[in-house]
Amino acid sequence: MTQATAAPPRAARTAPASVEDRAVKRRRVLDILDARGRDSLLLTTHTALTWYLDGSRVHISLAGDPVAAVLVDRDGDHLVTFNNEAGRIAAEELPAGVSLHSVPWYGNLHEAAAAVGRSAAAAGQGPLVEADVASELRAARQQLLxxxxxxxxxxxxxxxxxxxxxxxxxxxxxxxxxxxxxxxxxxxxxxxxxxxxxxxxxxxxxxxxxxxxxxxxxxxxxxxxxxxxxxxxxxxxxxxxxxxxxxxxxxxxxxxxxxxxxxxxxxxxxxxxxxxxxxxxxxxxxxxxxxxxxxxxxxxxxxxxxxxxxxxxxxxxxxxxxxxxxxxxxxxxxxxxxxxxxxxxxxxxxxxxxxxxxxxxxxxxxxxxxxxx
Incomplete structure (x- = not known):
């Protein structure tokens, strides 16, 4: 009796994010900050998050809000998610160079994300929010890499x-x-x-x-x-x-x-x-x-x-x-x-x-x- 050969494991999920493309997108957002004289921007919508992270999945329910928020700060990029999502996002969705932070599943995601940036806190002001720069972000997304x-x-x-x-x-x-x-x-x-x-x-x-x-x-x-x-x-x-x-x-x-x-x-x-x-x-x-x-x-x-x-x-x-x-x-x-x-x-x-x-x-x-x- 021959022993059955185990099926090869399926390839693990990895985010498609390109280091080079993400650098271009970060530069586009920093240009928005420069034009507004600000130090950070809080991204919270599915459209903005998947664009900036270059293809990461940040949803659970298709009808629900994203389970992550990203603070783009002059010091770097900070992704904040709930504790029950952090392990999967770290393993399968987190682009290189993005810092991961977690909050309890019952916490306030946007408040936590707004608080992680050092440059905004030092300046004594909160981050820009998407509504402040909606047209600029849309322009940044227009030309696909x-x-x-x-x-x-x-x-x-x-x-x-x-x-x-x-x-x-x-x-x-x-x-x-x-x-x-x-x-x-x-x-x-x-x-x-x-x-x-x-x-x-x-x-x-x-x-x-x-x-x-x-x-x-x-x-x-x-x-x-x-x-x-x-x-x-x-x-x-x-x-x-x-x-x-x-x-x-x-x-x-x-x-x-x-x-x-x-x-x-x-x-x-x-x-x-x-x-x-x-x-x-x-x-x-x-x-x-x-x-x-x-x-x-x-x-x-x-x-x-x-x-x-x-x-x-x-x-x-x-x-x-x-x-x-x-x-x-x-x-x-x-x-x-x-x-x-x-x-x-x-x-x-x-x-x-x-x-x-x-x-x-x-x-x-x-x-x-x-x-x-």
Whole structure:
């Protein structure tokens, strides 16, 4: 009788943080402190923490607050977490050069983090908080570094591939819950977190944010997935149908892709988000959707460490930069298009791509068509 060979142990989790990339991010934050004449900044939101730590996981509940806070001080970086999280974070999530402090699980995380910095205490003032420098932090996150770009492209490609795998096996009697549960399983198996899972079958196509139900998808369905890994959030929408579609549907699909193409054309270095927003509103009219369509659903915006960072509106004055990522999502009645893209020196690069998915060429760029089964 032969002895069974033990399966090799799985690789231990290590934070993806790059020493070089973290040094750039620290310099960006120190520049904010210099401009404000302050000595420390307290980071408390998931978006800011995962960006600054370069991909560390700082959550337990997807619906809860982070279980860590970071004080960026002129003397160094200090991560404060609860005592029941400290061991795991030290072993799996703590980047090199970050000091770890713990407080009791019932303690006040933010108060403890604000008190660890020596330079702030010496100056007799508390640290800046994120709300004080929200626009500056957002600007610091805009331009992805090479390591971040590589991780984002990998996640986005995997997300597009699993969408193809799951949707190509759908049938008219597949329920919306069945479809999103299959997608959720694949997302988690990829080491990511499903932040948004939407689905509407043909009976619910009027809803633009359709949480799944037990309804069969019928002749046509839309699915939306937003998945997070190493802090970065990739977003994608795909459509599937089981007939050739009506002329009205095919026409609407073509026109919404033309709206998106106009948005892409407006997404260039130096453009301001509020001016892109103006272009979005005129693009709907230009392509026959009516001047009120932009009011029926948000239009997307920059992406990265938040699903949208920020959503584009008339009051968003951020300036577009190279290597920034975006997810625009124009929509109309029973039609929508959405991918995660990055603005590179050679133009927009679509990240959520699977070569197996059917495409059409719109303004020189391959865009997803409806998968017909």
């Amino acid at each position: 090479p390591g971040e770009s590589a991780r984002y492209a990998l996640l986005s490609g995997e997300l597009a591939a699993l969408m193809t795998d799951v949707l190509s096996r759908a049938r008219p009697d597949t329920t919306e819950f069945e479809l999103v549960s299959r997608l959720a399983g694949r997302v988690v198996a990829a080491g990511a977190e499903p932040l948004v899972l939407l689905c509407n079958g043909s009976s619910r196509s009027g809803f633009r944010h359709p949480l799944a139900t037990h309804s069969p998808i019928g002749r046509r369905a839309m699915t939306v997935v937003c998945a997070r890994r190493d802090g970065l959030v990739a977003n994608i929408t795909r459509w599937v149908r089981f007939d050739a579609g009506t002329p009205q549907e095919r026409d609407a699909e073509s026109r919404i892709a033309a709206v998106e193409a106009d948005i892409f054309d407006a997404t260039v270095p130096g453009a301001r988000l509020d001016r892109i927003f103006t272009e979005i509103k005129t693009a709907y009219v230009r392509h026959g959707f009516g001047e009120d369509q932009w009011e029926q659903h948000h239009q997307g915006g920059p992406a990265g460490y938040a699903g949208r960072d920020p959503r584009v509106t008339a009051s968003a004055t951020d300036t577009v930069v190279l290597n920034q990522t975006f997810t625009w999502n124009p929509s109309g009645p029973a039609v929508k298009i959405e991918d995660t893209v990055q603005l590179t020196e050679s133009g927009l690069q679509v990240l959520t791509v699977d070569p197996r998915w059917p495409v059409s060429t719109v303004n020189g760029l391959q865009r997803p068509a409806t998968l017909q089964l």
